[in-house]
Amino acid sequence: MPNAPRDVAQIRLDNALRLFDEFVAATVKHPDAAALRGLERRFAERLQIQPSYWSQIKSRSRQIGERLARQFEQLSHKPVFWMDQEHGSAPSGAAPVAASVTDLNPSLPQDDDERFIVGLVLTYYRRHPQRARTRLLDLLGEVLTPPTEAASPAGIRPTKPQSQAPAAAASEASAWEQVAKGIAPLKPKKR
Template sequence: MPPAPRDVALIRLDNALALFDEFVRNTVKDPDAATLRGLERRFAERLQVQPSYWSQIKSRSRLIGERLARQFEQQCHKPPGWMDIEHGSGGASGRAVAAQAAAAVTAANAAQPSSPQPQDDDERFIVGLVLTYYRRHPERARTRLLDLLGEVLVTPSATPAPAAPKPKSPDEDSHNLWARSQRDVAPLKRKR
């Protein structure tokens, strides 16, 4: 059975590091540590990003999104989509290492529960839209989002057994639904 495909974020990171290695090889014959620091700054300039941003990408604290991947391709004269495709060393050992890395990533993903964090650019876009809407119109957003997502957010165990129905105002009903939903959803982690 072929190994599961790797996450596009890891592929883009590997390809960005490969672009940097290619840049170093084409620029300096035997680089030392001081030369490498200068080359990292020059490479970031070539990519048209700040050196600190390139450093964050290398340290895996920033992901390479769709737009940035296309920018890297354009600035390094690679065809469109190059950043999203694995480029092994071509040898059997390179393919074996890539297969082992893919298997390790798959095993790690299977061991961890599905992350509540956005996984790709589409999910980050949707989360950003919802947050923007909520921050501008909290009451309206709460009511409309609960109308759309209320059935999904409220688990059957969290819903109390129906008592004798009594008339409620729409605001009171949506507020109760919002309170019940908050109990079932983990809070977001604060940024540092």
């Protein structure tokens, strides 16, 4: 069946994802940390629904009914019945949104695991900013700075030839030092 009609529920879902893509593109034009946080929550607020409800719509556990479709159209400044019509190639779920956001800013979390880790780090930083900054820089410095040949375990050979390994290690170590130097110290909170 080459031109089988698609059901309205799927068309509405595709259009809701299209609205979210538009929202992300409009928000990320001026990327700053505050604008990039909580995009899905802010999108749900714009449509006057709960973020959990938007999550259920995306996961296909809820469908967009007639009243909600009209609400989405009105709040997104689309013509009546826009949600019920196909508009070009359909988005295939959250992938195009994630791709568009990460193309514009690859440092954004790309999946739930990354969002969880970023959330943990932010929670720690917000509770203890000075201690978090120091500990995280120490930890990342240990992980991102390659070990010297003397510190490598016996029996394990470096993957690069001996002549290239020290130069590469020095280059990576100096790059990490430059990043660490470029981070300004925190200002104490005013009380």
